[in-house]
Amino acid sequence: LLAPDGSVASTIFAEMSALATRTGAINLGQGFPDVDGPEHIKEAAVAAIRAGDNQYPPGAGRRELCLAVAQHQDRHYGLSVDPETEVLVTAGATEALAATLLALAGPGDEVVTLEPYYDAYAALVALSGATHRTVPLRPTPTGFRVDPVDVRAAVGPRTRVILVNSPHNPTGTVLSRDELSVLAAAAQEHDALVVTDEVYEHLTYDGAEHVPMATLPGMAERTLTISSAGKSLSFTGWKVGWLHGPAELVVAVRTVKQYLTYVTAAPFQPAVAVALADEDGRTGEYFTDLAGSLARRRDLLCAGLEAAGLAPVTPRGTYFVVADGAALGYDDGVELCRELPDLAGVVAIPVSAFCAPAGQGAGALRSYVRFTFVKSEDVLTEAAGRLARLR
Numbered sequence: 001l002l003a004p005d006g007s008v009a010s011t012i013f014a015e016m017s018a019l020a021t022r023t024g025a026i027n028l029g030q031g032f033p034d035v036d037g038p039e040h041i042k043e044a045a046v047a048a049i050r051a052g053d054n055q056y057p058p059g060a061g062r063r064e065l066c067l068a069v070a071q072h073q074d075r076h077y078g079l080s081v082d083p084e085t086e087v088l089v090t091a092g093a094t095e096a097l098a099a100t101l102l103a104l105a106g107p108g109d110e111v112v113t114l115e116p117y118y119d120a121y122a123a124l125v126a127l128s129g130a131t132h133r134t135v136p137l138r139p140t141p142t143g144f145r146v147d148p149v150d151v152r153a154a155v156g157p158r159t160r161v162i163l164v165n166s167p168h169n170p171t172g173t174v175l176s177r178d179e180l181s182v183l184a185a186a187a188q189e190h191d192a193l194v195v196t197d198e199v200y201e202h203l204t205y206d207g208a209e210h211v212p213m214a215t216l217p218g219m220a221e222r223t224l225t226i227s228s229a230g231k232s233l234s235f236t237g238w239k240v241g242w243l244h245g246p247a248e249l250v251v252a253v254r255t256v257k258q259y260l261t262y263v264t265a266a267p268f269q270p271a272v273a274v275a276l277a278d279e280d281g282r283t284g285e286y287f288t289d290l291a292g293s294l295a296r297r298r299d300l301l302c303a304g305l306e307a308a309g310l311a312p313v314t315p316r317g318t319y320f321v322v323a324d325g326a327a328l329g330y331d332d333g334v335e336l337c338r339e340l341p342d343l344a345g346v347v348a349i350p351v352s353a354f355c356a357p358a359g360q361g362a363g364a365l366r367s368y369v370r371f372t373f374v375k376s377e378d379v380l381t382e383a384a385g386r387l388a389r390l391r
């Protein structure tokens with residue numbers, strides 16, 4: 001967790017957001033929306049505060065939120081979840097990931113993730129004491145793909161957890177049922193657990209279907225599913241997340257959570273419960289509208305990147321797109337991101353920040369950079385205009 005010079009490393013998101021503030025560049029680095037989620041859900045949180053919902057809630061989470069998580073999983077995926085024993089509310093997906101890895105993996109174990117991976121994964125595996133192994137998501141003409149040969153090479157008898165993320169940050173890949181099945185088969189063969197980070201579950205485009213790992217045959221019994229109100233509901237600052245899975249695994253994770261945050265912020269829980277229970281259908285509409293509007297914004301940014309001479313890989317999920325700087329003569333994404341505010345008044349994140357030190361970030365993905373498109377069309381149009389200066 002230390003930088004090469006021994007100082008405490010800050011996350012790439014903090015570094016690049018500071019660069020955006022310092023230079024006045026448009027921040028397409030850190031992924032957070034510039035418009036909040038539904039107004040009536042905000043009102044529900046305000047009402048909860050006014051009603052006195054301000055003291056420690058139950059450790060597993062407020063009952064109505066656990067119930068709403070179960071209802072959401074049933075409504076969208078046909079998954080049957082017991083709200084009493086199989087759900088845990090967490091301080092964002094980040095705490096769910098942290099508590100899960102600390103509960104399930106330790107020295108001598110291996111945790112396998114895709115690479116590139118969300119940056120917290122490597123840090124959390126390191127905190128757990130386990131060894132991190134990776135399956136490269138390889139760039140192909142049709143997008144990033146999982147090669148079964150790579151899965152067989154990475155997963156073995158020491159694998160304790162396969163940590164999957166689909167839709168995938170940073171590439172925007174939505175793993176196909178076949179790709180998920182390869183990972184599932186490897187977990188079954190080596191009796192590993194699967195932890196699946198599905199925070200972008202509702203952000204898919206062009207008819208891409210999000211397939212939860214727990215819906216694959218034989219997988220519910222070995223899978224912990226993680227999601228969060230941050231991405232689906234555009235409340236990244238509320239830090240309300242959840243996980244569900246077999247009761248004995250949830251108990252283990254809850255035990256660790258007890259000593260991380262003890263409980264999750266009280267008044268946001270009934271508000272997120274209203275959203276996930278969706279009694280009036282407004283949340284379903286919100287998910288559909290958000291995905292439709294993000295698909296348009298994706299197209300806007302991709303066209304801008306294309307026109308600038310950067311080669312975008314069109315994502316089918318998330319609110320990120322990666323583009324290859326080599327198309328413009330930039331072999332090093334880190335260098336390109338450091339210069340981008342001066343060259344074009346835009347901030348992006350090098351894909352190598354999501355890679356292992358000797359992994360694809362030093363190889364096939366060295367020249368790739370990530371942009372977010374969860375910004376207003378005006379901001380993206382302005383950014384696209386500025387990027388044209390790169391030509």
Ligand code: PMP
Nearest residue numbers: 092093094118169197228230241
């Ligand atoms: N997983 C992935 C893949 C993410 O992109 C993010 C958001 N940065 C998180 C987890 C963290 O989610 P939360 O803010 O709910 O902790």
Ligand code: GLN
Nearest residue numbers: 011013029030031032169
């Ligand atoms: N998930 C967001 C991203 O990948 C924000 C991450 C963060 O700030 N830690 O950009």
